[in-house]
Amino acid sequence: MSTCVFCKTKQSKHCGRSFHKFPVKNVLRLQQWLKEMKRKDWKPNRNSTLCSAHFTNDCFDRTGFLITLKKNSVPTIFDNPKSECSSCHRLREYGRGYSFFKFPLDEPDIMKQWIANINIGPWSP
Structure with a gap:
């Protein structure tokens, strides 16, 4: 195999x-x-x-x-195989049934909303 x-x-x-x-x-x-x-x-x-x-x-x-x-x-x-969720720290693994998304760095308003929603304190991607 x-x-x-x-x-x-x-x-x-x-x-x-x-x-x-x-x-x-x-x-x-x-x-x-x-x-x-x-x-x-x-x-x-x-x-x-x-x-x-x-x-x-x-x-x-x-x-x-x-x-x-x-x-x-x-x-x-x-893709980077060692990607990790910024909130729960789950590692990216192919075929596991969940998706990873990049932060919208080029859209500051949406970015602020993402950071507020994941509630991880003073942090920036």
């Missing part, structure tokens, strides 16, 4: 994702994958995988019976 090294999603019948090994034998492509992940001092091994949630739809070949990752695809969808 595979686990995505970024979001920790585990492969199962019901997860709805495919899992793709890092191109460890293709140094140039591997560098592109690692650059997009923005993980310092991390190296994949031959079993390390990313799930399909980190690839755009055009990265997949859907012409055959199986959906496969195109040869030159590079993952580009990486």
Whole structure:
């Protein structure tokens, strides 16, 4: 069973994702994958995988019976996996049934309302 090294999603019948090994034998492509992940001092091994949630739809070949990752695809969808709720401190985890939203920094009135509603004292995002 595979686990995505970024979001920790585990492969199962019901997860709805495919899992793709890092191109460890293709140094140039591997560098592109690692650059997009923005993980310092991390190296994949031959079993390390990313799930399909980190690839755009055009990265997949859907012409055959199986959906496969195109040869030159590079993952580009990486949210911060360690996001945390400012109020309850729940960690962001994929597939857990709740959503995280960024503070509306460009709308000061709405921002004040958000801060008042979460009631965490003198604090600013």
